[in-house]
Amino acid sequence: MQIHPLITDSKTLSDFCARIAKSPYVAIDTEFMRENSYWPELCLIQVADAHEAAAIDPKAAGIDLQPLLDLMVDNEDVLKIFHAGGQDIEIVYNLTGKTPHPMFDTQIAAMALGLGEQIGYGNLVEAWLGVQLDKGARFTDWARRPLDKRQIDYAIGDVTYLIQIFPKMLEELRKTGRGDWLDQEMERISDPSHYETLPEDAWKRVRIASKKADVLGRLKALAAWREIEAQDKNLPRGRIVKDETLADIASHPPRTQDDLGKVRGLSATWRTNDIGARLMASLAKHQPLGKDEMPDREPRRPGLxxxxxxxxxxxxxxxxxxxxxxxxxxxxxxxxxxxxxxxxxxxxxxxxxxxxxxxxxxxxxxxxxxxxxxxxxxxxxxxxxxxx
The missing domain is CATH 1.10.150 (DNA polymerase; domain 1)
Incomplete structure (x- = not known):
């Protein structure tokens, strides 16, 4: 297999994509950072077919990723192979509003072949190819430049081994008659609705004991406000306000902005700053949760x-x-x-x-x-x- 140098310009990327678009399947992986941001920061993209592989630097000045994105979301003739691809798919969705299709996830396929619930990539490679991966670059800060050869080699290994495993796994699925078992799961994980981040639905992810319409209405308003703040500032939700604090404010709403200084989990500066004012404004606009949105007393099905x-x-x-x-x-x-x-x-x-x-x-x-x-x-x- 030919391993190309790191791709940092649009022409090389376009030519590479034109060649691999003729392949029946390609393996894809990404490296990203998201510890300090709301949106995952895409730092590297690795792609391979049976003949060639390359890492692409999305942070390179002026590089146009469109040929690669078109291959992933608009080319129905090429199967896209991931391993535990949920976060990779999320990144593609954030960039395009679409998800890769058709696709195949080797972690889910491994479940159908009795290799455990969530086999890691290293164990998958060892099980199918007998190769032990070098994990030395696992904790790389992928956002820093320049990347050295060891880091790039490590990243490309995530697709060069994957492209070798896929046909072996596919043959085993055919032998066992379990290929059809995966169709429903692959369609589920490629469903774009799983990757939408709608502020009005953010409250559903916050645990709260109360089932009162007014409390849940406040929670809905607060969670939507926090989601917009996090998106605009590109900060993790918890860096704006933690879930438990949000639930506490919804259950025991402050009467004035000055009362925010008494809320556990908020800084005293919220009494007078702009973000505190925006929180209070969101509370002022809340409406009790409508009957059609109220969660069932039992989790949508009869109690046991x-x-x-x-x-x-x-x-x-x-x-x-x-x-x-x-x-x-x-x-x-x-x-x-x-x-x-x-x-x-x-x-x-x-x-x-x-x-x-x-x-x-x-x-x-x-x-x-x-x-x-x-x-x-x-x-x-x-x-x-x-x-x-």
Whole structure:
């Protein structure tokens, strides 16, 4: 494989993208920093096909990333391969408003092949290629320039090994007949709605004990205000106001800006500064949360109760047995909220009652709940047995 020098100009990048756009699949990875910012700071992009690989410097003066972005989000003929690509996809979405498609995530594929719940890249490379990665550059400050050869070599390894693993993994998925299992998961993680950051929805991420409409209305207003402040200042949300402080203000609103000085988690300067004034203005505009937005008293599905909780425990035990028997990560096979809903009597709109999940787990789960299946120990091994 040809490894190119670091790409820092538009012409070289455009030529590189034109060549790899003819490949059936490419591997993609990014290096970024986000500890001190709201938006992830893109610092390096690594791309490889079966013949060549390069790292691209998005911080290079005047470089035009459009050919690469077009390849990722508009070229349906090239499969984009990531490993644990959620944050990479988020970066692409922030730049384009679109997500890479079609795509393949090797971490999710590894779950279907029984390699654990969230296998790391280093372990994946060792398992499939027998190579132990040099982790010396793992904690690089990717925003600093210049990058040395060791750092660039380390970063390119994230795609040169990935491009070798993918065909091996694809062949194994075909042998086991599990390729179709992944389609739904790949579509889910490439859904653009997962990467939207709408200020009006920010309150849903903040934990608060109250379910009162006026308290939640204040929380919605405050969380939207904080989201806009964080975006405008490019600072982490918690650097503006921490979640627990936001919830405390929503539950016990200050009457005046001067009262902000008494709020735990805020500086006394908020009594008189502009950001304190903007917080108070957001509170003044709040409306009680509408009925259509109010969270259900129970988490959108019937409560379990004591007996239902025991049934859910049995279903989770069945999940462990089925995951062991077919050698697949339990997280890919079924999620806890679906299991608890099934135990509570729900039979509609559950992923475990559809497609391959129904064949591999859902049918037995329903039979267990409805008394047609029971646990048994045979030869010291826990198994399922049919009842009459």
């Amino acid at each position: 109760g004591k007996d239902g909780a025991l049934v859910a425990d049995l279903l989770k035990l069945l999940l462990k047995i089925r995951s062991r028997d077919i050698n697949v990560a339990s997280r890919l096979l079924a999620r806890s909220d679906d299991i608890e809903a099934l135990a509570a009597g729900v039979r509609n709109d559950l992923s475990i009652l559809e497609g391959w999940r129904y064949e591999q787990y859902g049918r037995d789960a329903v039979d267990l709940v409805e008394g047609r299946l029971a646990f048994a120990v045979k030869g010291g091994r826990l198994k399922m047995t049919r009842t009459e």
